[in-house]
Amino acid sequence: MRTSPEDHLTIGEVVHRTGVSASALHFYERKGLIFSERDGGNQRLYPRHMLRRISLIIVAKRLGIPLADVAAVFTTLPGDRAPTHQDWQRVSLAWKGQLEERRRAIENLEHELTGCIGCGCLSMKACLLLNPDDALGPQGPGPVRLQDGGSVRPPRHSGRG
Numbered sequence: 001m002r003t004s005p006e007d008h009l010t011i012g013e014v015v016h017r018t019g020v021s022a023s024a025l026h027f028y029e030r031k032g033l034i035f036s037e038r039d040g041g042n043q044r045l046y047p048r049h050m051l052r053r054i055s056l057i058i059v060a061k062r063l064g065i066p067l068a069d070v071a072a073v074f075t076t077l078p079g080d081r082a083p084t085h086q087d088w089q090r091v092s093l094a095w096k097g098q099l100e101e102r103r104r105a106i107e108n109l110e111h112e113l114t115g116c117i118g119c120g121c122l123s124m125k126a127c128l129l130l131n132p133d134d135a136l137g138p139q140g141p142g143p144v145r146l147q148d149g150g151s152v153r154p155p156r157h158s159g160r161g
């Protein structure tokens with residue numbers, strides 16, 4: 001239900017205000033992240049408070065937060081008004097946690113990669129990057145992944161793996 005024309009923006013106005021392309025807005029709308037209403041001429045009109053949601057999408061994109069996670073967060077936000085300061089605090093804290101988790105994962109990968117430097121074994125069994133936590137161990141010895149792939153079987157590894 002429209003309240004007043006000032007409470008709504010055309011797609012051109014939203015593009016101008018946010019720098020987000022019309023096609024991206026359509027995409028976000030199809031994903032249920034934002035929504036619009038239709039005027040008498042069937043043109044999209046966005047409630048003004050969608051600008052805040054779009055701002056959150058822009059921030060999430062910058063942080064590398066997957067759209068599925070953004071969608072999950074948006075289900076906790078009010079649909080009929082802009083997110084409040086408290087809403088943003090909650091969302092930013094959750095996303096900070098995700099960034100910290102990602103940083104730890106990258107640090108672990110970096111540590112494992114450091115172990116590979118100068119090694120070159122590329123062992124499906126011994127290399128932590130290829131077989132994290134020996135996840136392939138229960139599937140038997142040898143290059144399980146490549147055998148599953150079917151066509152390529154690397155030379156037998158004579159080192160740790």
Ligand code: FES
Nearest residue numbers: 116119121122127
């Ligand atoms: S290449 Fe990763 S441990 Fe050898």
